[in-house]
Amino acid sequence: MPAIECRGLSKYYGDVRGIEDVSFAVEDGEVFGFLGPNGAGKTTAIRTLLGFLSPTNGGATLLGHDATDPVESRRARERIGYLPGDPGLDRDRTAGAFLDHQAALRGESSRDRLVERFGLDESRRVGDLSRGNRQKVALVAAFIHDPDLLLLDEPTSGLDPLLQEEFASLVRERVDDGASVLLSSHVLGEVAALCDRVGVLREGHLVAVESVAELRSRGGKQVRVRVAEDVERGDFERRGIMNLRVGETVSFTWTGEYDALIDLLSGYTVRDLDVVDAPLEEAFMTFYDGDVPGPVGGERQRSEGTTPAETPADSTAASGGDTR
Template sequence: MAPIEVTDLTKAYGDVLGVDSLSVTVEKGEIFGFLGPNGAGKTTTIRVLLGLLAPTSGSATVLGADVTDEAALIEAKRRIGYLPANLGFDEEATGERVLEYFASIRGDSRRDELLEIFTPPLERKIREYSTGNLQMLGLIQAFMHDPDLVIMDEPTAGLDPLKQEGFNEFIRAERDRGTTIFFSSHVLSEVRRVCDRVGILREGHLVALEDVETLLDRGGKRVRVQVAGDGTGLGDLEGAKTVETIGEEHQFTYTGEYDALLRHLSSYELVDVEISEPPLEDVFMHYYGSDVEEGETANEGTETPLASDTTEATDA
């Protein structure tokens, strides 16, 4: 059985749908990126998977346990690691005490190994932690009991670039060991480097489910060109999108046939041309257009402090 199976899952907050008829399967030993801006339904889905929210309709299983079957889910959670978006450790506890607490619940067979990769100052109290140190402590508690499935909500938030790269290398190695990784993100630059597949949410709906390379192929190519003259009509080509001129450079995303693009460009006196893969942000906007909002839908992204949230995810 797949580590995560979701079928027609719906979660309503009154008249607002946090998740609407979501169906997705995450296979064993893959890194699955769950993408969307704040308010898309990512955190709601994660909290339903962990039994922290009850689904309004539909079904979901994690490691074979129905998320509405409390007894089965308690047993499954012993094999799950969880990193919520908002860490709520006791601010007066030291990092050492926090890890001891979670070790008493689930074990810590990989703690020393993880402390070589992620380096929070364990002797300090949580109130003295930077955002990055807090995130590293959260990552250690999520992985130190050697879980079969790890669910993370925005796992690289607050990490500096070197620690982000260390995290990427680590979860690729975890995948190679057979661990299944499911994480939500709205930062697309990290997704291509680590994910096998991605699902894109829009207002609670799954609008794309692709491997990363297919997603990029659908996004076309990013064209940057300088020509002698004013470049009038450069973007008048079937398949050209998001055409703009910045100084002397003309830019657009192109999803048509390459031969047609080259024929079109050859009709101009070219000064410089660059054709490259588009930023993943551009691919993302293909599914959202101009509708991405900065805010969040009702209740989406609202977290219970980790002191209760993570405990529920492991032994509740």
């Protein structure tokens, strides 16, 4: 059974769509990324899965437990580590006192190791900590009991690059131990480095579920070529070419087959040629052109208005406690 199975999950706030008809599964031992800009529905989806929001339609299971049943959802959360997008930490407690509370709720099998890895000073009051240090506290709380499933909403927000690497190592270690991870982000590099598959959210709809390799292939290749002859722009303005720049060096994004690219260049004396993967951002933006797609496998539809805002800062404990 998948660690997460989401079936047609929808959440509306009155007439405003949060998410609609979202279906996907996260397999055991998989890191699954929710990718989308702020307001796409990532936080709404995670909080609905956890039972902090009641779904308008659809259902889901977490670790085999019905996420829409209060008793079953509570049992699932005992084995889940949760990091809210904006953790509602008690600013008057010290970091250590906050973690004491989380340990009493969840256990603390990895607390000392995590505190050391993140260089966390437990004696300092949460309200006196920087944004990055508050994020450290929340991360320790999410991982403190070695959970079987992690739901992490924008987990590297506020962390410096070295701590981002430490976080990535920690995720990989938990997966090696059999855990599964659902990670939301709008940072494409983070998703590419950590995730096995990606679900792309757009205005509350899940518009695609792809492997990172498939996502990269959408962006095509960046080609830079220098030739001996003068270049006619019209020779390059054909299907499969985007972002064309013609000068001493010709550069463009190629999304076609390699054989066709070779045929195109065969009419020139090539002095220099460089072909590399296009930035992941270009692949991501293919989901944000034109009409608003409906759910995966469904019909496309026009946008119904502005993107609904994400829910307010989460006041629940970062380890997935039962406070709502």
